[in-house]
Amino acid sequence: MKYDPQKKLNRNTQRTLKAFSEAMFGLLGEKNFEKITVNELCARCDYPRATFYNYFDDKYDLVSYCWYQLGKDAHLDAAQTLPTNESLLAVFDEVYRLFTTHHDLLNRVVEHNPVDGLLINDFIHHFNRVMTQLFANSLLNHxxxxxxxLMAQYYSNTVLLVLKWVFLSQHDVSLDTARGYLTELLTKPFLSEANN
Amino acid sequence: MKYDPQKKLNRNTQRTLKAFSEAMFGLLGEKNFEKITVNELCARCDYPRATFYNYFDDKYDLVSYCWYQLGKDAHLDAAQTLPTNESLLAVFDEVYRLFTTHHDLLNRVVEHNPVDGLLINDFIHHFNRVMTQLFANSLLNHxxxxxxxLMAQYYSNTVLLVLKWVFLSQHDVSLDTARGYLTELLTKPFLSEANN
DNA sequence: TTTGTGGTTTTACAAGTGTCTAAATTTTGA
DNA sequence: TCAAAATTTAGACACTTGTAAAACCACAAA
Incomplete structure (x- = not known):
């Protein structure tokens, strides 16, 4: 990413970024990420190749910008100051909500991309980074x-594991059920005996 | 992978596979995975390009064969029949041992490849698949x-999180300390209040 | 209006990728 | 031991990638 999307960007730049990310989102719903070429992206939004490389290093760079955009309408910062337990569920709920909003897109993407492939991995990884940072803050006085x-990574991992299960592996359970899974995972002492 | 490494392979095939995986291991210790080209691999083990594509789809395919090879000297199957709690620590110990054996290699790889980059991710992912399968079996009567x-994925994730922390993020703590981290993560009820 | 400056676009290029065909070579089995 | 079958290799091809130099354009200041 050669431009910082946090900074003020002039109208033209914004339009170009939007065009490319929309082209990417569109293509992701139509075919496997690996098969998408820079040429194709440029053709779809009618920009020359050089412009693409003006804004992005490569298609991986673009797709990570896409995740950033997609994640922008989640309001996670609030959770940062809560104690860990509340923070955890607050963040879980909020990302659950976010993924629900983009339910159709995610389904289309998963149709063409393997759940444990590079693309979905990268998607999960993006949110993992964001959430780890968040939890690290709310764990400061523990x-x-x-x-x-390590604990922050653990919580983030586990939250995303459940969300991945629900939205990417398409088990599509309700928020309540998903919450149930999460709390059972986190509270069940692993030393429990097999109850046979 | 066009050949199944589980099956019997004739001497020639074995030699070729070995040559390519050794070339890959060598190069991984010298430079970033993304910069490694198929040409380079072929040059290093003195096989023509066509032979490479005869055995592998691409360099990703080769590297995943490398992880498979590397994982072969871990004896994990035994743990499969144990109850979950024992299985978990047995597997943890065994993979800890395995990674210790390849400590130098891992260090060299990490020197040239970002810990949260594609390569290391793929590495972790490989063991994640193997371990998830294992835990799923030992959870059957839970x-x-x-x-x-989902539970199997959770255990596998958490075990690997700690191992990644130790060996890939290079915090290099003892087996005992690492075990301590793992058990604290798995047993600590997440609803604990902040102890400030 | 002219000029300069910054960014965009054109064009060209040196690499790498993955596939294919045909020739060379090795393996196999009669 | 020899010929058929299979595998390996050389070479070529169409395509993608990322970079770099030069032409181009818009817009502001003089």
């Missing part, structure tokens, strides 16, 4: 033997 | 609201 960074 | 497949 005292554990385990390093905070 | 009764939980949460689907077994």
């Amino acid at each position: 005292k554990t033997k385990t390093p905070i960074e | 009764k939980t609201k949460t689907p077994i497949e």
Whole structure:
């Protein structure tokens, strides 16, 4: 990404970024990410190749910008100041909501891209980074033997595991059920005996 | 992968596979995976390009064969029949041991490849698949609201999170400390209040 | 209006990718 | 041991990638 989407961007730049990300979103719903070429993206939004490379390093760069855009309408910052337990569920709910909003898009994407392939991995990874940062903040005053960074990664991982299960592996369960899974995973002591 | 490494392979095939995977391991310790080209791999082990494509679809295919090879000297199958709690730690120990064996290689790889980049992700992912399968088996007679497949993924994820922290993020703590992290993560009820 | 400046676009290029065909070579089995 | 079958290799092809130099344009200041 050669432009910082946080900064003020002039109208032209915004239009170009939007055009490319929409082209990408469109194509992602139609075919496998690996098969998408830069030429194709440019053809779809009618910009020359050089313009693409003016804004992005490569298609991976563009797709990560797409995730950034998609994630923008989630309001996660609020959760940052809550204690961990509340923060965790607040963030879970909010991302559940976000993914619900984009339910159709996600379904189309999954139709053409393997759930454990590069693209979906990258998608999950993007939210993982955001959430890890968040949880790390709300864990600051916890005292554990385990390093905070590792705990933050653990919580983020687990939240995303459930969300992936619901939205990407398409088990499409309700928010309540999903919450149930999450809390059972996090609270069930692993040393429990097999109850046979 | 056009040949199944599980099947019997004639001497020639084995030699070729070995040559290519060694070339890959060598190059991975020298430069970034993205910069490695098929030509380079062929040059290093002195096989023509056509032979490479005879055995592998692309370099991603080769590298995943490399992970398979690397994982072969871990004896995980035994853990499959144990109850979950013992299985979990047995598998953890065994993979800890495996990664220790390849400590130098991993360090060299991490020097040239970002920890959250495509290559390392793929590496983790490979073991994630293997372990998820394993845990799914040892969870068969557990009764939980949460689907077994999801629980298996959760355990596998968490084990690998710690191992990644130790060996790929290079915090290099002892087996005991690492075990401590893992058990704290898995047993700590997430609803614990902030202890400030 | 002219000129300069910054960004966009054109065009060209040196690489790499993956596929294909036909020739060379090895393996196999009679 | 020899010929048929299978595999490996060379070479070529169409295509993509990312970069770089030069032409081009719009818009502001003089």
